[in-house]
Amino acid sequence: MSYEDESAAVIVLPANNSLSLEDVDPNSGNVPDATVTSSDSLDFSALDDETNRFGAYSKVTLSWEDVKVSLSVDTGKGPACCRSNKDTITKKEILKGVSGLCKPGTFMAIMGASGAGKTTLLNTLAMKNDHKLDESGTILVNGKPLTGRTTSLLSAYVQQEDFFIGTLTVKEVLMFHANLRMGRDVEMKEKKRKVNKVLHELGLKKIENSLCGQPGGMIRGISGGEKKRLSVACELLMNPPLLFIDEPTSGLDSFMARNIVKIIGKLAKANRTVLCTIHQPTSEVFAMFDQLYLVAEGKCAFTGDSADALKFFKSVNYPCPDNYNPADHYIFTLAIVPGEEEECRKRVDEVTGVFAKSEELATLKKNIAVVEKEAQNESDVKTNLEGSRSIFSTQMSANFGRSWKNVTRNPGYTKIRLVQALVISLLGGLAYFNTGNGQESVQDKSGLLFFLITSITFSNVFLQGSTIPEDLPIIKREYRNGMYGIMGALIPRFTLEMPYLIVLTLIQWVITWLMAGLRRNVVAFFTCYAACLAVSVVSTAVGYFVGTASGSPVISAALSPLIILPFFLFGGLYQNEASTPYYFYPIKYGSWFKYAFGMVLISEFEDAEIKCDKVPESLCVFKDGNQVLSYYHLDANDVWFPDFVAILLLSAGFLAFSVLFMWLRVREKRKPIKEKTN
Missing domain, CATH: 3.40.50.300 (P-loop containing nucleotide triphosphate hydrolases)
Incomplete structure (x- = not known):
C-alpha cells in the first residue's frame, strides 16, 4: 500500500454527518x-x-x-576538585x-x-x-x-x-500565536482569516x-x-x-x-x-x-x-x-x-x-x-524572515490578555487563595483575640504582627514558586520562536497579581485587625495595611525568583524555606536590632521582614497607651508605646523611608533576578557546529 493509494478519512464523520455545536460537552467543550x-x-x-x-x-x-x-x-569517582587524577x-x-x-x-x-x-x-x-x-x-x-x-x-x-495554557480555547491559542508571529504589518482581519483556514485544514474547526x-x-x-x-x-x-x-x-x-x-x-x-x-x-x-x-x-x-x-x-x-x-x-x-x-x-x-x-x-x-x-551559482534572494517579530506593546497586550483569561477561567485558583487568606487570618485572630493594651499585649501584638507578615510571605512564595515552573516549558518554546521577550512574559503576569494582592491582603488584615483588637486609628490601620501589601508584593517577587531559579515545583518547594528563613531570622522579632553580628548585615538589611515589622510596630505602638493595672509596679516594663519602639531600636520617622521604600526596592531586585534566571532558562544554549575541513 503506497501513500498515494491511501484514501481513508482522517477522522470519519457520523453516518448522518449531523454533528453540530450542540454535541459539544457543555462542561469541557469536548467533542469526540x-x-x-x-x-x-x-x-x-x-x-x-x-x-x-x-x-x-x-x-x-x-x-x-x-x-x-x-x-x-566524567568517569572519575568523587568530586572533581578532590581527585588526584583529573584526566577522567x-x-x-x-x-x-x-x-x-x-x-x-x-x-x-x-x-x-x-x-x-x-x-x-x-x-x-x-x-x-x-x-x-x-x-x-x-x-x-x-x-x-x-x-x-x-x-x-x-x-x-x-x-x-504538547504544552498549552489549559484555560484557553483552541482558537484563542492560535490567535495568540498569530498576533505574535505573523508580524506587525499583517492586519487583524488577515490573521483571523489565516487562523480559520488552519483550523479547517487540520480538522480543528469543530473544537x-x-x-x-x-x-x-x-x-x-x-x-x-x-x-x-x-x-x-x-x-x-x-x-x-x-x-x-x-x-x-x-x-x-x-x-x-x-x-x-x-x-x-x-x-x-x-x-x-x-x-x-x-x-x-x-x-x-x-x-x-x-x-x-x-x-x-x-x-x-x-x-x-x-x-x-x-x-x-x-x-x-x-x-x-x-x-x-x-x-x-x-x-x-x-x-x-x-x-x-x-x-x-x-x-x-x-x-x-x-x-x-x-x-x-x-x-x-x-x-x-x-x-x-x-x-x-545562484544569486542571493532577499528574505524577510524577521518580519515575524512583533513590537513590545503587542507582546505585552497579547500576554496580558492570555494571563487575564487564565486567571478568570480558573476559579479554583481564586478559591484556594481566598480560603488560605481566611483560614490564616481567623487562626491569628482567634489565637490573639482582643489583645487589649496591657503589658502582656506588647508580646502578643508583636507576635501577631510578625505572624501576619510571615504567613503572607510563605503563602505567596510557595504559590508562585510552584506555578512559575509549570509554565516554563510554554514560555521557553514561545521565547525561542521569537514571539516575545522575557519582560513581555513576566510583566503582564506580575501586573495581574496586583488585584489579588490588594484584595486578599485587605481581607486578611481587616479580619486580623478586628478580631485582635489592634489600634483603632485610621493612620495606623492604613500604615499596617501598606506594610502587609508591600510584603505581598515582595514575597510574590521572591516566588518568581525561586520559581525561575529552580525550574521545578519540587525543587522550588525545597528551595523556598532556604531562601525565606535567613531573612526571617533577622526580621527583628527573634533577635534585637543591636545584637546582629556584622557578618550577617547583608541578610539583615536585605530582609523585608525587618522593614515590614518595623512599620507595623511603629503604627501600632507610637504614642500608644500601655496600662500596668494587671501587673505589679515592679513588672511594669513599658510605660507607653514609645518605650516599646525604643526596646526594638525603632525610629518612628523610618516608617515610610527607609522601611517602605526598602521593601519596594527589594521587590524590584528580586524581579530583576527573576528576569535574569528566566533568560538563563529559556535562552538558546548552543555551541556552533564545527564545520568539517576539506
Whole structure:
C-alpha cells in the first residue's frame, strides 16, 4: 500500500454527518475525535504562498554531511576538585558521522531503537541541541549554511510534548500565536482569516471553542490527538517550508497515530520538507513515509526510499519476513538487547558497515555536492524572515490578555487563595483575640504582627514558586520562536497579581485587625495595611525568583524555606536590632521582614497607651508605646523611608533576578557546529 493509494478519512464523520455545536460537552467543550472532515478534503497547498517572505527559501532542500555529536562524560569517582587524577573526561559519541538529504515535498521518517540517536539527529538539524553537546559537520539549507536564529524563523519544530495554557480555547491559542508571529504589518482581519483556514485544514474547526485542558483533570479539555494537531497548527500559521516533528504519535492509540501521520504527510505534499522521528509505527503508518532514515548506535544504517529499505536488508541477509511490519523488523534488527549487547552490536556494525560502502551512500553524497554547487551559482534572494517579530506593546497586550483569561477561567485558583487568606487570618485572630493594651499585649501584638507578615510571605512564595515552573516549558518554546521577550512574559503576569494582592491582603488584615483588637486609628490601620501589601508584593517577587531559579515545583518547594528563613531570622522579632553580628548585615538589611515589622510596630505602638493595672509596679516594663519602639531600636520617622521604600526596592531586585534566571532558562544554549575541513 503506497501513500498515494491511501484514501481513508482522517477522522470519519457520523453516518448522518449531523454533528453540530450542540454535541459539544457543555462542561469541557469536548467533542469526540470522530468529528472532523475527511482527509481527502485537506488541501494544504491552498495555504497562502509566502514566497516573498522566505525568498530563496520558499522551498527547502536540507542536507547534512559527516555530522558528529558527542558528550563529555566524567568517569572519575568523587568530586572533581578532590581527585588526584583529573584526566577522567571521556567523549561519548552519540552521532558518528552521519549524512543525509531531504528535498521539498518529501516526508522523511527518522527511525531507530531507543538510544540510537534519532532525536539528537533531529535536534542537531533543527539547531535545537543542548549546549553541553559538541557538534561538528556540515548542515546546509539549499546548499548554504544558516545561523540558528535564521533556521528557527525558516522552520517549525513540533515538540513531543504538547504544552498549552489549559484555560484557553483552541482558537484563542492560535490567535495568540498569530498576533505574535505573523508580524506587525499583517492586519487583524488577515490573521483571523489565516487562523480559520488552519483550523479547517487540520480538522480543528469543530473544537475551536473547546478548552485545551489541564493535567490531572482540574479542567477537562481536548484529547491527545487534538492537542497534537493543535501543535502542528500553531507552527503551520507561518507556513514554514521546513518542518521538524519529534515523535508525533507518542501517547496516541493506533487510530489517532494514523490520523496525525496522514495529516503530516499532506503537509509534505504541499512542497514542504518534513522530517519526523518516530519510534515504532504500525505497518499502515509506515507506508505513508516517502523517505526512511535508520539510525543505529549513532550511525546511519540506511537512508533512501522506504521501498528500497526492504531490498537493502535482504542484501545484508536480514530479510523482512512475509506479512511482517517492516518498521518492527528494522528496529528489532538494529536494537541493542540487554544481555545480548555483543551480538547486537556486531549485527549493527555489519549493517552500518555495508551501507557505509554502498552505492546508495555514494549517490547520496554526490547529490549533496550537486546541491552545494547549484547554490554557489545562484544569486542571493532577499528574505524577510524577521518580519515575524512583533513590537513590545503587542507582546505585552497579547500576554496580558492570555494571563487575564487564565486567571478568570480558573476559579479554583481564586478559591484556594481566598480560603488560605481566611483560614490564616481567623487562626491569628482567634489565637490573639482582643489583645487589649496591657503589658502582656506588647508580646502578643508583636507576635501577631510578625505572624501576619510571615504567613503572607510563605503563602505567596510557595504559590508562585510552584506555578512559575509549570509554565516554563510554554514560555521557553514561545521565547525561542521569537514571539516575545522575557519582560513581555513576566510583566503582564506580575501586573495581574496586583488585584489579588490588594484584595486578599485587605481581607486578611481587616479580619486580623478586628478580631485582635489592634489600634483603632485610621493612620495606623492604613500604615499596617501598606506594610502587609508591600510584603505581598515582595514575597510574590521572591516566588518568581525561586520559581525561575529552580525550574521545578519540587525543587522550588525545597528551595523556598532556604531562601525565606535567613531573612526571617533577622526580621527583628527573634533577635534585637543591636545584637546582629556584622557578618550577617547583608541578610539583615536585605530582609523585608525587618522593614515590614518595623512599620507595623511603629503604627501600632507610637504614642500608644500601655496600662500596668494587671501587673505589679515592679513588672511594669513599658510605660507607653514609645518605650516599646525604643526596646526594638525603632525610629518612628523610618516608617515610610527607609522601611517602605526598602521593601519596594527589594521587590524590584528580586524581579530583576527573576528576569535574569528566566533568560538563563529559556535562552538558546548552543555551541556552533564545527564545520568539517576539506
